[in-house]
Amino acid sequence: MEDALRALHQLSLPAPSPAQLLDLLDSHSDAAERVAQLIALASAPGEGSEGDAADLLGADLLTQAVRAILANLASALEAARAAHEKEREQLQKPAAVKMLPRKAHVARSTAALKRAARAEEESGPMRPRLVFDGGPSYVSRASLAELEPISAADMKLVPRRYEGRVLYLRTVAPPVPYVGLLLEGEDVAGNIVPVAVSHATVQPQGMDAAAALFPVGTLIAIKEPYLSPNYAARAAPGKPLAGIRIDSPTDLKVFRKGETGPPGFELAPAAPAAASASLPWLDDPVALETSSEQSAAVTALLAAGRPGAAWRLLQRARTAEKSATPEHLALEGRIRYHAEDWAGAAAAFEEAMALSEASAGSDLQDGAQSLGDGAQSLGDGGILPPMPLQACLRQARAHAERFTLEPSAAEVRGLYFAAAAGARRLDVRTYVGPAAVRDIEGAGRGLVATRDVQPGEVILLCRAVAPQYPSGPPVLRLNLENGLVSTSSQIAAQSGLIHALVDRPELQLPVLGLTAGPDLPYSAFVREPYPVSVPSLREDAHERPAVDAAYVDGVLRFNAFGPSAAIDAASGAVFPRAMPHPLPAILNHACLPNVSTTFHGDVLLSRALVPLPKGIEIVHPYVRGELPYAVRQAQLSKHAFQCACELCRLDAADGDGAQMRARLVAGELPAILARSGSVLKMRVNATEAPDAKEREAHEDIVEALEGIIDRMAATYQPGRGSLRPELFDVFRSCAAHRAVTDPSRSAQCELDALACAGAEAREDWAAPHSGTGEPAAVLSRLPALHLDASIEAMLASSTRLEASGQPECAIRWTATAVWAHDCIIGGGLDVLVDRFGERYGPALRLWQQRFGRP
Template sequence: MEDLLRSLRGLGLQAPNSEQLLELLDQEPESQRRLAQLLALQSKDDNDDSLLTKDILDAGVQALFENFARALQKEKELFKSELNALAVPKPIKTVPRKALLARQAAEIKRMQEAWAASEGYHPRLIFDGGDTYHSTTPLSQLKALSVRNLKAPARHVGSFLLCRVVSCLNLYVGCTFIVEDSAGDAVPVSVSHFTSNLKLSIAELSSLLPIGTALAIREPYLSLNHASRAGPASSKSVIGIRVDTPTDIKVLHDDDALLSDVTWKESLTLPAASPSLKHLKWLQRFSGKSYHSSDADSAAAKDAAHVFRAQGRTGAAYRVVSAQQAVNSSADAELEELQCQLLFDAGAYPEAFEAMSSTTSPSSAMATLKHKSQGLMTEAGQGCSSARVASFYFTSQLSDKARLTTADFVGPVTVRDIPGAGRGLVLTREVEPGELLLCCRAIGGSFAADEGCSGIPVIRLNLEDGLISTTTQILAATNIIHCLIDRPNLALPFLGLTAGPKLPVSKWAKQPYPLRWSNVPPSALDEKDELDIDAAYVDGVLRFNAFGPGQISRKSDPKAKISGGASSNAAASIPEMTGELGRATMPHPLPAILNHSCLPNVSSVFFGDVVTTRALHRLPTGTEIMHQYVKGEQPYAVRSAQLSKHEFKCGCTLCVLDRGDGDENVKKRQAIMGGTLPALLERSRLVMKGQGGPEKEVDVDALHDAMRSLQALVQDLQHTYSSTRGYLRPELMHVHVEIAKICNCAGSLEQSIQVSERNAMLDEFCPGFELADIFWQSYLDALAVVGVQPRQGPSASSHTSSLTCDKMPDLHFDDALACMLSIAKLYLRMEDTESAVAWTRTAFWAHECMINGGVEVFMDRWGQDETYADVLHVWQTA
């Protein structure tokens, strides 16, 4: 990837955007040719005298793509040769320390130059495949080995490598550096999941693992291509230690017994320690055991805790403060306040409130924090109010990386074993439509707009099965690993989830799953309690349980962002992350327990890193609440394909109905939805766009033909349903809506048509009926196929009844709201204000059941659209 980007810049071309990056991995020649032509057209060189003509650029980019394809093939060959060589590992030939250091320095320089030339946009590619290793053996039970004892490729089970860092770190997606053993033999090391901030400078990296730091690497794996997972990959065999999870590395300190008899052969010039690194050993240890009672230690503890807190390591900071308080001879108000703040940061609001109530000299800041804690304790017990949901909504509109402060709320649900489906959430009492069941924050989630990765799209290609992972999936795993190291009490809720059908369940998944768990960081962490984290299991949990949500948005422009989001602040040269590379990865442990149904009975809505789950219908005690992994509005075959990774056959009502229609009818319906319908919708759009205006004739025939074609399509779709299927026919929704839009378009032309022509047009469209009749009936039909029925039957000759509904739609939720508002608008045109207000009130009620947030959120989502402005105004003033 690095060679390709460097060459493209040399030709004056932009790097591929987020969608094109995935196309790069498509090895079809025609696809590569189209992409090469597209990139060649995006030349930044506007000089007409340039010798690089379009044809030359096309050929040049195509040649670069061919080189890139060869590099990918080389990576696959290296991977296969390593798998084959595992059976017979061979002793390695050590590379001179000086040569390794020179190569590392050159790599760091290249990375710095690439970043400087990239204008803030630097795509990155790494690889994986085969086994992912992690050690579960305590260091005390392992035997020491030296670099000369290493074999490749091999995992050295039962051993550890005692070494120290002798180079600066090079950060790509993981980190690479050089270590040496006491005999002076050096070897490269690559560490995956080292940090999720891919923009750390050399100085910042050195503060995390400076030259001279002693390490013990447990059961090291020596790879023939060690940098493939951390990057940048060179398509060459470079032997080194590959560390798949940071928990396999233990940072050693001067008082560690392992270093008591060690004499390093090579002298090492250590960089001057800066004030911020003064207490580095404490920052690396996580434990407070070495503290002593003195004023200097108290100041050092505060310094370390503040550094920890800035890094988001709440648990480590809390342990430092707690340990120091335990040895202090007198109360320290600053330490007390810091402890309270850390409890609040950890979400332990009752404990924070209690601690603040007992502080010796509370400050105004503590009084404010105490008040917030009290409010969040109420929220944890009663759920978030409508006003709080509104604040979630508007905050998430302002930023595409919003992390919100809220208390997890668990409503009337409990965890149960569901036959054939693992665990699930079941209601402990009857609930009403719109009732809040869950409100939960993510653990260690990742947004594409996060500061540490904005402008750095990452792709990970599995060389074994071709599976592709993208930026937030990879960095969310890094965040989770560091979060679990910092706060081991989160292991059960996260590692207690399953990691897909191919990985055996963890020991945590065999324990009873808690509805609630303590957020209090442990006051001390013994070595025996430290977590040994399997990075592959973390990846699996994220792939099969984490959410990749789109944020709730306005209906007038779903892609719109209020100023202040990362996309609006980013430099123009940084492409916006869209598609797969722009999706967030949000692990919400308890909501992840929910099983799937294409026909959900709850609505899960995302606001930043918070998800709220509400009942869509009146549900009795004992009902399993289920939401969508895939959208039920999609064709059966598409849903089944997307669910295939979970290796289960969906048994929801919708899938049972679809299978009951028969394979042939399902295929016919899918062909209509994928081929005929899009063509007719586009034709309808063009016909309506061409109507009206001072210089345009009204093409009544075209409108008539478009509507008749759609009506015929309704009949074709109806023939694909079983006669016993019932009302649920969601594929008909958009067809009925389009028919209503054509009628509305025709009706809006009445003022520009003579009376006699108007009457003829009306009779041509719907003999014996007013246009309003068919317009109104089409919207009712659209609602009926997703389960919304009016309380009172329609009248063909009169629209004077207040026809509203009190049942939520089963699917097409926002589309159903649009239908209700369109019906209200028709009533308003007919001067039936009472019915218009009633239908708008119904739409608002449905919106509250699905999303909540009150009038503010409803109006912000729907009032921005001029289509509904008049009817919403009447509703607000009624």
């Protein structure tokens, strides 16, 4: 990858976009030629600086040059696959290894540092990066005291994991950063050993930042080291070379100033100190001497997203103090607030205020900012931003008092608009409604309703654990065994979650208590009772847990939520959200869900869509139920189960032949819908009656759509009922054209569309509203599929009926949309207007004029 990027840079051409990189990594893709042409077109002749490649070579030669560069990249991928396959075969029969002499290692390390510096200078820190994985991943669960030292000279076989042993090294060169870090270590005998560390940092680092983490002379211990013939593949580019591959960063121990090193090593004065300006990697700072140093270190740890380390440092500082200080109490409140210990945070803030008022020299409120109304954005570390103690206390008390209360419309409104304004980490309390974790026959654990639940009630309001929004370079990771490609967000989420579990070991149960897919054995936490609340900060001494990076990846891959597409259509950025919401992940799948789940920043909100009787399982869709049956089952196969919800049972009963016929008939629909769009654009003035030509065009489209409906209906089994999500869009298109030719039948078409999505109509659905109270909804049961499009169907009917002089019928359709939206998202009329007001203003204004804000 680095050679290809350098060659493109020399031709004044841009690096491939993330979307193009995915095309190039697809071994079955024929997109390489298209990518080559797109990259070459990025520097057209005459548009660059004088003498650039486009002017010198011309378009044809430039395209040929790009083809050659991409062909070399493809060859490099094949070489990586061959090296991986060779290592996999050698695992059964390790071979003797001859390590490079010291001089060769030094020369190789010096060259690698120069290449990294040149790449950073030429292509910048945002250059795309590619690493590989696949095959066994290792993690040591032993403590250093349980392991016997081993020297590099005794590691004679490769590939091999040296179980029960520990390798002590001192770094002799600055680290080479890429996705992971490459280190050069020297053992007691002077042997040089290259080391690659995966997930060393959450985001890829520059050279200066990496050097600050591991200065030359840092003493490290590697637990149960794995000697790989291609040690760097998971962390950085490079040719196959024997070295230590560290898959889980918890296998690496860094000795700090003040610690006792192993025999034969002494900690040099240059070893990194634990101070606020230089936070220790994955470790807690050692005791600091002054109160100001302690406060600065705690603040720095909070800003770095390490509240656990901040809490333990604060506990040590308070133990050394004769009495509590306002500064320490204020920091305690912030840490407890982050850990969702609202009552504890309020108590700490209150005590800090009392001491601050009694102390003439301590005013913690100067220069701070107030909270304001609605959901607030948290800082980069997910920590409460600076604000007066009074505001902190007020917010903590509010969360504590509302802890068991269902979120109000005002809370959801604030949440929605804060996320819409770009806030990523929101100051929102966790709420667990009438639900509990139970064992579900044939489905493991799940959530069940603990009482009867009405549509619209909030089931869950949960913040993600250690959410990541990658701000670094685009990163791709190719699994050389199964071809699976992981993107920037997935890799950052994995690294971030590993670091979060090290910082707060109490999170292991909710996170590692989730299963990691059908191919990985359960963790020890899966058998323990699953918590429904965020665990409290641990008061006991910290012992770094052993975190299996592969298991964390599986937990995220099979449990993480996120609404974004894998590639941003506008920018091509490979930045999907991959957010771990542990408790919502307990929800089992159904293609036909009974809750609506929406995402707002790092917050997940689930509401009941239908009445839920006590004891019923609460289910959420892993894949969209609107997709064809075969596509849903194929996507669910990665979870090693077949869905047996009502929709899937009905689809399965139709038989494979009927499913195939339904897909074949639906294949004609895009052309009809394209014609439909063209005809609808002919309506310059919707208030005027169509002329004969326009009417005929609309009638022709309706006839074609009704033909599709009849042919698809023939593929369903008799007695199936109206749940036919494939026909939803067809009926909606019919409604749009009926609104022109036969308005009285338009509302019926919209109702048919809603029925296809699972809705049920009231018997008096067509009757106008009468009386002075709020009108009855048109539906008695909401749809479970096509949720936003269903709201559009309701508002479209209201708009058409109001325009045709039937305001009392129209108001019932708007009432249905208001009810449906409150059950899907909530937040009141302001949120509904923000989402749909631009297109369906008349229907919503009619409601506002009659009833104001609900």
